[in-house]
Amino acid sequence: MNPQTIKVACSNCNLRELCMPIGLNAQDLDLIDRMVAVRRKVKRGATLFRNGETFTSLYAIRTGFFKTSIASEDGRDQVTGFQMAGEVIGLDGIVNDQHTCDAVALEDAEVCVMPFDEIESLSREVNALQRHMHKIMSREIVREHGVMLLLGSMRAEERLAAFLLNLVQRLHARGFSQSELILRMTREEIGSYLGLKLETVSRTFSKFVEDGTVEVKQRHVRIVDTEALRRIVNPQTSL
Amino acid sequence: MNPQTIKVACSNCNLRELCMPIGLNAQDLDLIDRMVAVRRKVKRGATLFRNGETFTSLYAIRTGFFKTSIASEDGRDQVTGFQMAGEVIGLDGIVNDQHTCDAVALEDAEVCVMPFDEIESLSREVNALQRHMHKIMSREIVREHGVMLLLGSMRAEERLAAFLLNLVQRLHARGFSQSELILRMTREEIGSYLGLKLETVSRTFSKFVEDGTVEVKQRHVRIVDTEALRRIVNPQTSL
DNA sequence: CGCCGCATTGACGTTCGTCAAGTCTAGTGG
DNA sequence: CCACTAGACTTGACGAACGTCAATGCGGCG
Numbered sequence: 001m002n003p004q005t006i007k008v009a010c011s012n013c014n015l016r017e018l019c020m021p022i023g024l025n026a027q028d029l030d031l032i033d034r035m036v037a038v039r040r041k042v043k044r045g046a047t048l049f050r051n052g053e054t055f056t057s058l059y060a061i062r063t064g065f066f067k068t069s070i071a072s073e074d075g076r077d078q079v080t081g082f083q084m085a086g087e088v089i090g091l092d093g094i095v096n097d098q099h100t101c102d103a104v105a106l107e108d109a110e111v112c113v114m115p116f117d118e119i120e121s122l123s124r125e126v127n128a129l130q131r132h133m134h135k136i137m138s139r140e141i142v143r144e145h146g147v148m149l150l151l152g153s154m155r156a157e158e159r160l161a162a163f164l165l166n167l168v169q170r171l172h173a174r175g176f177s178q179s180e181l182i183l184r185m186t187r188e189e190i191g192s193y194l195g196l197k198l199e200t201v202s203r204t205f206s207k208f209v210e211d212g213t214v215e216v217k218q219r220h221v222r223i224v225d226t227e228a229l230r231r232i233v234n235p236q237t238s239l
Numbered sequence: 240m241n242p243q244t245i246k247v248a249c250s251n252c253n254l255r256e257l258c259m260p261i262g263l264n265a266q267d268l269d270l271i272d273r274m275v276a277v278r279r280k281v282k283r284g285a286t287l288f289r290n291g292e293t294f295t296s297l298y299a300i301r302t303g304f305f306k307t308s309i310a311s312e313d314g315r316d317q318v319t320g321f322q323m324a325g326e327v328i329g330l331d332g333i334v335n336d337q338h339t340c341d342a343v344a345l346e347d348a349e350v351c352v353m354p355f356d357e358i359e360s361l362s363r364e365v366n367a368l369q370r371h372m373h374k375i376m377s378r379e380i381v382r383e384h385g386v387m388l389l390l391g392s393m394r395a396e397e398r399l400a401a402f403l404l405n406l407v408q409r410l411h412a413r414g415f416s417q418s419e420l421i422l423r424m425t426r427e428e429i430g431s432y433l434g435l436k437l438e439t440v441s442r443t444f445s446k447f448v449e450d451g452t453v454e455v456k457q458r459h460v461r462i463v464d465t466e467a468l469r470r471i472v473n474p475q476t477s478l
Numbered sequence: 479c480g481c482c483g484c485a486t487t488g489a490c491g492t493t494c495g496t497c498a499a500g501t502c503t504a505g506t507g508g
Numbered sequence: 509c510c511a512c513t514a515g516a517c518t519t520g521a522c523g524a525a526c527g528t529c530a531a532t533g534c535g536g537c538g
Contacts, residue, residue: 076392148390441486444485
């Protein structure tokens with residue numbers, strides 16, 4: 001067997017409720033186990049897939065942290081998202097049978113490989129899986145609407161506050177702290193995602209530190225005043 | 240019968256190739272005809288659905304022009320897209336069974352109502368429909384990636400040029416002119432979509448007119464030099 | 479004919495980008 | 509163990525792009 005691939009089972013995966021439909025019976029779960037037959041390890045800095053590559057599978061992140069980004073023809077690039085354990089990446093590839101963005105691991109990672117044609121045939125049999133797929137794609141569309149709002153109408157402080165709150169909320173849902181987090185990405189990658197230059201990201205962090213809202217030591221961030229961050233994101237609401 | 244609802248058939252709709260899968264046999268087409276049993280008229284300025292409303296159906300636009308927008312808690316709003324005949328709206332509602340944006344008709348419109356539970360059950364039988372649904376959702380995700388690139392890294396002229404090229408390309412695919420178009424939205428709505436203020440949109444139009452790239456008379460736009468617009472969007476490529 | 483919403487244009491201010499210098503940290507090798 | 513280095517980060521000075529505010533123009537509709 002390829003050393004990069006290992007047999008696994010969703011049925012005893014503790015991330016099941018994050019990436020798989022809930023309330024499956026034993027028989028359906030067994031079918032899904034067989035579909036997700038392979039895992040793949042991705043080293044920090046390596047790509048899981050690249051723009052232009054043929055699309056075959058979706059990937060559920062088991063461990064690790066990814067960024068996805070697209071490049072315009074003249075070389076600018078835009079980080080379109082940061083993904084963590086339990087999230088699914090690769091949905092962009094469905095429409096034209098090839099990926100339209102790059103997925104890069106920001107720390108050593110492991111993903112479950114889910115061949116898309118098997119997902120399609122299985123979701124014709126298992127209603128919960130079909131529904132789940134639709135929800136995952138719809139959730140991504142809604143998430144991107146939120147990013148459009150952020151990029152289209154927020155100022156630097158608001159963008160960074162929203163970013164931190166979103167990250168810590170997702171980490172908390174995975175059992176991590178509500179107030180402390182380690183950034184897996186550089187200031188430049190944060191800036192790309194938020195439509196800011198890295199210097200502006202850095203300055204805005206410094207501003208938050210001055211205000212006593214967060215403590216920052218390189219990539220270690222402690223949120224001291226969550227409410228203050230919320231007020232930054234939603235100025236009017238605080239009145 | 241409700242006067243707002245009319246019986247129709249996909250099988251003789253000239254937009255079929257835009258909103259439905261291609262290569263269906265007569266039997267499958269008949270099943271889909273029965274699913275899309277109802278049309279609905281939406282007057283200019285009226286909403287097709289609103290943020291918070293229960294999600295029941297997707298809508299294929301038969302005639303007319305829509306915008307979708309989301310509002311942040313403190314009142315800012317962001318136009319997330321403009322949709323024209325043959326495009327499908329409502330995908331945002333799937334994930335939580337309620338709509339998360341508003342869809343407003345920018346001119347008198349007519350949509351085909353496609354109840355989502357019927358789409359789901361039918362796409363278990365008709366593979367082409369299942370595949371089509373997946374592609375539509377993936378296409379929307381990829382489109383939004385492009386908007387993120389625009390909002391995150393482009394300057395005002397680049398944004399407006401990209402916007403005009405995208406609009407005219409979609410109109411051309413529907414049999415309209417490659418060079419002339421009528422904007423169905425205000426400068427403010429364009430600005431909201433592009434992350435600019437309406438004055439900046441107006442000034443940028445004026446700049447294009449000065450340069451002889453486009454002619455603008457209110458909402459009537461004629462693109463004089465398509466290549467110039469392309470060069471604005473992709474500066475490096477022109478070298 | 480006059481009103482109203484939309485659009486244009488100008489003057490000015492703010493935010494963020496650019497450029498540059500300097501600091502910190504982790505990793506490497508002597 | 510410590511010096512060295514490369515990459516990431518911080519900070520400052522300055523300028524450009526875009527936002528804000530305000531006045532005016534235009535066109536459609538009652």
